[in-house]
Amino acid sequence: MPANTTAPSGTTGSAGGKTGRKKGRRARLIVIVLVLALVAGIGYGAFWSVSTVRASYPQTTGSIKLDGLDGNVDVKRDSYGIPQLYADSDADLFRAQGFVQAQDRFWEMDVRRHMTAGRLSEMFGSGQVETDSFLRTLGWREVAQKEYDNVLSADTKKNLQAYADGVNAYLKGRDGKDISVEYAALGLTNDYKPAEWTPVDSVAWLKAMAWDLRGNMQEEIDRSLMTSRLDAKQIEDLYPEYPYKTHDPIVGQGAISPVTGKFDPDATPSTSIGSNTMAGATEGLNTQLSSLSDTLDQIPALLGPNGSGIGSNSWVVSGDYTTTGQPLLANDPHLAPQLPSLWYQMGLHCREITAQCQYDTAGYTFSGMPGVIIGHNQDIAWGFTNLGADVTDLFLEKVSGDGYVYDGKVKPFTVREETIKVAGGKSRHITVRETNNGPLVSDRSSEMEKVGQKAPVGNSAPDRADGYAVALKWTALEPGKSMDAVFELNRAKDFPSFRKAAEHFEVPSQNLIYADTKGHIGYQAPGKIPVRLQGNGTMPSPGWSSAYGWKDKPVPFDELPYEYDPKRGYIVTANQPVIDEKYPHLLTKDWGYGARSQRINDLIESKIKDGGKISTEDMQKMQMDNFSAIAPKLVPELLKINVSDKSVREAQKLLEGWDFNQESDSAAAAYFNAVWRNILKLAFGDKLPKELRVEGECLNVPRADTSGPVDEQHKLVRECGRRDADTAQPDGGDRWYQVVANLMDDDDKNSDWWKSPKSGRDEATENRDELFARAMEDARWELTAKLGKDITTWSWGRLHQLTLKNQTLGTEGPGLLQRVLNRGPWNLGGGEAAVNATGWNAAGGYDVVWVPSMRMVVNVGDWDKSRWINLTGASGHAFSAHYTDQTDKWVNGELLDWSFGTNAVAKSTTDTLTLKP
Missing domain, CATH: 1.10.1400 (Penicillin amidase (Acylase) alpha subunit, N-terminal domain)
Incomplete structure (x- = not known):
């Protein structure tokens, strides 16, 4: 993923130097000028007192009464503070998960939900109004609300509500200083008080994931900008075709069967996609597209710098080629280095699997979201990497008065008014206008208001009211079932139930790899991927013509590629193409170019040739491979x-x-x-x-x-x-x-x-x-x-350094505050497009800007011999022993033992907290 992600994860190189500007801007989630007030009127020594710091530490032993529980829940933490939860009902399990994550990470959760809702200004003041305006225009929170109200299953809603109840049980009776030192700092200049958590706060986080993993929007803009100076051949030089002859796609064979109409791993391909596009539609709009790119740079990238940074590695090897005789599965999503890490390690266990308590799973989840995102249960293991599907398109719209032109007629905008509340200032009001192709993102930029002054078809227009505008069409702006998929994945027992869960994982589109205790391995490409009427998504299209746009239905899930027990005995996903160029549906034209994926393929092949076997240690060593492909x-x-x-x-x-x-x-x-x-x-x-x-x-x-x-x-x-x-x-x-x-x-x-x-x-x-x-x-x-x-x-390490920064108060403000919250630097090996993808951006220097945000190697079936590591630690509290207690080991390529079974967890437990009704 997620990555990718980061990518998150990371996937393809971005078009040019614009990523250099992103490095600085996108690393900053907020501008907290108000904290400067700390310099006057109060001494740092008094502010960072022992009592202030310790007030926010979570209780990890003894017992706590938690309203709403039906029975006791045990929270067992190991020496790294990683919790394993034991309960007798789904509701109790997810209520406890909300409580425990809030104990460790509520500041992070609160900032995230304000970002996804376009409400950062409520916490941090007027400096966030422009960001909030753009996010309100996209309407993430509004879509999440529709998902919760109209799309998600009843069981998913119950789990989300239980999780929210647990978070709110933690918040009850606590002031900001009792939750984290960040609230204590914010409270010196702001009367902000955390509101109760809602189920929609959790659902909206999926929209932030989807935004950072959205695919090729920046490439679409950059390619269009290049037309002002480069000819088609030169642009082709800079965006070459994927080297299928030397770099393998994920799925080695298969096609959509002409008999069943479904993807069949044994079918033979017979056609390929077209490549026509509407490059001319963007002629003369360079100023507007450049301004849109600038606007995108300002939006916080919670997962990582979009483009090169969002990638990931995952691979699974059949037991026929492992020393254990069972599959081994590895995953490491490449995302932005953050403090605390984006991931939260956790186990969710029903003491007995029943109709009332259905989960026995462990892995990596996100603070603020119930369930496990990447990991394993008692029957299967799974991993994610970013598929990189092109799920966004920019449309140039002819606008006139209160409407937009479509097939020669003026259609009215869909309009909504948004009020942005500002801490310490007056509220701001914006108008969001939408066409049939999505919201007008150009309305959010003063430069974009000039759209139409250089119109693509020779017309001229004086302003944004009468001229041209830019709309964003994106699959994530439609309600979907990805939250259902998370719980279905956690409960899956075999490949059919795994694929059923994948069918609902609509956005963000991810490569899903699979292994089970019966020795099977597999892969599925899921996602809501549009079918275009014309064009290939590499350039903006004319929104005024029905010849363009998307068909009503996306690529059918049954036609998306998958593999099950391929003959070669392993599957590698690292953001390369899913399948070869003969596949009839356009997934994207902007894949990763296979440097990492082919290196992993080669490492596996070199190990298993002549009857060799791969061990858990071999998988771990591969994750740390620093080879430079260029x-x-x-x-x-x-x-x-x-x-x-x-x-x-x-x-x-x-x-x-x-x-x-390297x-x-x-x-x-x-x-x-x-x-x-x-x-x-x-x-x-x-x-x-x-x-x-x-x-x-x-x-x-x-x-x-x-x-x-x-x-x-x-x-x-x-x-x-x-x-x-x-x-x-x-x-x-x-x-x-x-x-x-x-x-x-x-x-x-x-x-x-x-x-x-x-x-x-x-x-x-x-x-x-x-x-x-x-x-x-x-x-x-x-x-x-x-x-x-x-x-x-x-x-190389002296140049290539990692500094972990608290993503809010650790990025701006007084140096002392940053030193308190941030950690590093560490000298790293690896590099851009290495398997050990400690990415750096040549536009901005050699510092590390994305990383393997976690690493895991799952020993399928013998779960207690699995290993894992997080980038930082379990805690979001700056002075906790678990703030960065995994980082040194992560730097050295070490993995921690991953206890799963009841006996193994008991042996590794150092603290036990009992939550009681």
């Missing part, structure tokens, strides 16, 4: 370059004999990634349109005459203050791996892509070797500035 292609060519400068030659020698693994202590990995970053800047930076050029970390480090001694050069090396405004920086994801690999395969060393202009002391480059030479030189001086002149002290 290095074997580039390094041999870089070593051929004749370098005359002694100091650059010294750096070049680092690459001799390098095994392409270990934290590797000087070669540091230099190679700096060279890669400079290659991207030089080859593409001046060629992308101005709308994709953003400010970021400077690459052009001024230096002395390189003919002098390195000591003299180093004295003059300094970081530049800003980037050249005429350059852009690709993010460096695996799409760019494929772009550069294709250009190298063309063997045209004089391609225009290899030409770069003169800059300062550097001469223009006219061919590939000259560009590579300049990139090596620039990288040498960039790292001299960052890491020092002595290359023996260089290491």
Whole structure:
């Protein structure tokens, strides 16, 4: 996933340098200027008193009376604070889950629900009005309410209500300072009081997940912006086709049967999708689309930076190829590094499985949502990665007066009024307008109000009232049953019931892998995926014509690909295509390019060839694989370059004999990634349109005459203050791996892509070797500035660091407050598109911006031999022993024992709390 996610998870490289701007903006969930008031009038020592901090710690031993319970619930926590709950009814189990998650994470839950409802301004003031306005326009909360009222099953509603009752039982009688130190800080400048939790608060979280995993909206915008400067062939160069000949899709065979009309793993494909689109519809709208992109950047990304960051790995190996004789299943979603981690580890156990108590499951869930998202029960195990389906389309709308044009007629907008309450200020009022293609997202930007001044068909229009606007069509804006799917998945016992649960997992669309105690493995692609009338979703479409748009029904679930016990004995999903290009339905044109997935396939194949077997330790080792997929292609060519400068030659020698693994202590990995970053800047930076050029970390480090001694050069090396405004920086994801690999395969060393202009002391480059030479030189001086002149002290980890930040008060405000709430840095190995996907964005530097947010290896059937780890810890309380107590182990690639059975949990329990009626 979820990821992906992050992606979350992470999936494909974004189009250009715009992701550099996202790194800063999207990492900030709020701007908490009010906390500056702490500096005056009160001392930090008094504020962060022991009594204030400890007041919010959860009670983990003894007993607590919890209204509404029918019987006792035991909460058993291990030495890492991970809770396992034991109850005699579903209602008691989920009521206790709400109570316990609120104990550990309520601040996180509260901020999330305000974000999903477009109500951040109620907590944090006027700085959040624009974000709230956009989120109100999308209407996540409104859709979640419709789901709860009209779509979800009665059992799901009961579980959601029980969960909400448990959260509210925790909140009852508690002031903000009794809940967390963040409330204590907020209370110094704001009279905000947490409201009761509702079932819809939990459902709305699925919309935030779906937003961050929505697919290719940014690529759709960026491709359109590129038309202002690049021709179709150049854009094709930058968005190459997936390399099916070298990188496998998830599903190895199968097609939709002409007999049954359903997907059949044994059927033979006979057709392929079309690729027509309406590129011309966007001509002249670059200003508006760029502004929309800016608006999207401002929206909090709770899972991770959309695009490269949202990816994940999962794979499952049949017992025929494992040392245990049973399937092994691994999963690690790549999402934003957050503090606390996005995930919450938990076990939900009925003491006896009955009609009244149906659950015995454990794994990773989200604070604020009942059930388990990824994990296993007593019969099956499952994992998620982001499928990356294209479930959003932008439509250009002709608007006139109070309506929009559709097939030559003016239709009235659907209009609703929204009031945004602002802490410490006056309420704001907005009007949301919708067409048959969705809400007008362009209404939320002052720049987008100019839509129509450069109209696509030669018309001109004075303002947003009469001209052109941009609407967003998105499957998640329709009520769905994903919340039902969570509980169905938790109860599934075999592949048919697993697929039935997957059928209801409509948004976000995820790759679901499967294993069971009878030795079977499987895969299912679920999701509500639109069927387009025309176009392929890669460019905005004209909303005024019924020839475009979506069909009434999405791709039927029975026609979505799946696998069950494939002959090869394993299944790998890592955001690559689900199936080959002959599949008749368009899932997306923007897959990941298979760097991670193929590496995992290759690692498995190398292990099982000649009768080899894979162990739990092998699965764990694969998750930490740091191999760079682009290095074997580039390094041999870089070593051929004749370098005359002694100091650059010294750096070049680092690459001799390098095994392409990006270990934290590797000087070669540091230099190679700096060279890669400079290659991207030089080859593409001046060629992308101005709308994709953003400010970021400077690459052009001024230096002395390189003919002098390195000591003299180093004295003059300094970081530049800003980037050249005429350059852009690709993010460096695996799409760019494929772009550069294709250009190298063309063997045209004089391609225009290899030409770069003169800059300062550097001469223009006219061919590939000259560009590579300049990139090596620039990288040498960039790292001299960052890491020092002595290359023996260089290491990838010193560049590639992870800092965990509290996603609210830890990102803005006084430095002391940030130091209290944040942790790090840690030096990491791995990198972008490595299996150990500690992602970095070449547009913004080398810092880690997405990570394997958790890792698990499930030993199917022998559940107590499974292992897991979280990025941070169970607790959201900044001074708790469990705030980041798993992080060091996570950094080192270690996993914790994962107790599941009653006896194993009893042995690992250190604290027991009994919740009583």
